Amino acid sequence: MAEDFADALALLWGLKPPPKRGPKAALSTEAITAAAIAVADEIGLPALTMQVVAERLSFTKMSLYRHVPGKAELVALMVDHAFGPAPQPPAPEPPGEAWRPRLTAWAEEFRRVLDRHPWLLAALVGRRPLGPNELAWTDHAVAALDGTALTGGERLDTVFTVAGHVRNTAQQLVTAEGTRREGGEAEFERALAVLLDEHRERYPALTTASAESVPDQALAFGLDRILDGVAELISRRR
Amino acid sequence: MAEDFADALALLWGLKPPPKRGPKAALSTEAITAAAIAVADEIGLPALTMQVVAERLSFTKMSLYRHVPGKAELVALMVDHAFGPAPQPPAPEPPGEAWRPRLTAWAEEFRRVLDRHPWLLAALVGRRPLGPNELAWTDHAVAALDGTALTGGERLDTVFTVAGHVRNTAQQLVTAEGTRREGGEAEFERALAVLLDEHRERYPALTTASAESVPDQALAFGLDRILDGVAELISRRR
DNA sequence: GATAACTGTGTCTCACGGACACAGTGTATG
């Protein structure tokens, strides 16, 4: 377990000493990762098998294991690769100002990544080895709060809260398999509506609230509340 | 797929007509669900196999399928069962007041459930059939906001945001397998610290913020920010 | 040119989810 963790980290951070002898590899960790991402985008994480990835690359399943220790590590690579380089160049603006639009833009960018790669949601569950890109994303978000009256711990917690909110709202567009929800959307809503209607005396608050709910507002609403709360804390510090 | 969804819902809501003939069943959906939860608490969701559940009950694997359509449906049952009945009796207080302590208490209760059943985090990913208990939990949270100046949609979004935040903070105590993180905790922190130290010029904001971070504050901090934001919105409505 | 490191491959094993047929058991109907 500890070994696996260290292995995965080494792989994520590109700490493999390049081989000196032997044939030049036709495959590469990057190629495998990219192919796996393409497959997962289409068919989801549970359906992602070494076999399918190999087929897309026109190689055999076992050849993948020369470049990737196992499926778990492959997923870790996919995650970091899917994030890609962090958005928002260093931003020459004075620190301490504009933290709010910067965090908002960051959240939207994060959301876009999750929309592009629905399987990411499932892959982000639990603690796992972090890659350079993921850390860079986090760093950029924390940097948006530079110069504010928040402590380091508060900045981290703020970023954590915002990122978590984005993740949670993205879940609504995703099936349990980690693929985009297409036409079946109505089915779920209808089933829930029927259920609530059948038991409206059992869930009174939920029923009445649902009656006047507006879809697709959760991301913006929650983000505004969170950032309002952060703004209040910052101004309270002055 | 649509069939599966309906089947799972029927099972969750106990809509099985009881059999009239035949031997009385030694097994039951409840017994299987309870055993599966016990197993998952110990070894996590990926390691939860029909075989293991059957062994704990001293039955054969295939006998489970007489009471549960498949593993996915079993997990759905486990989720609703793990939630248990919603906390907080109807609360005789006047609505509109005390929404904040009620939501806070609700969040803490939710957190306690997640701590008891670490695998829940992974099981909650994506849209899935909702059971009566889960709906009741949601209803109670929404009810805490009854009488406030929020619209129905805003109440739902608030609850969604709070619940999501609780979920996200709970993730830090969980491994990728959905078991509690025990001694390995230090390993993760140390690995991250080493990583950050090695690349401190690459992640400046993150490095300095981490240096003065206080662990285990994320839940309370984020919750306070969110509720501050909600309070501001409510007072703005007056 | 020999050796050693490395790559991709074919074969094998094990674990898991689930289909299916079967024998035993209890209830309703003739």
Place this chain on the structure above:
DNA sequence: CATACACTGTGTCCGTGAGACACAGTTATC
């Protein structure tokens, strides 16, 4: 009361997926 029928638990079988391992071919170093 007998018999047919619905239902339960079981044993066997299959398909699929992760991964171990041995092998043959390839390339740089001595």
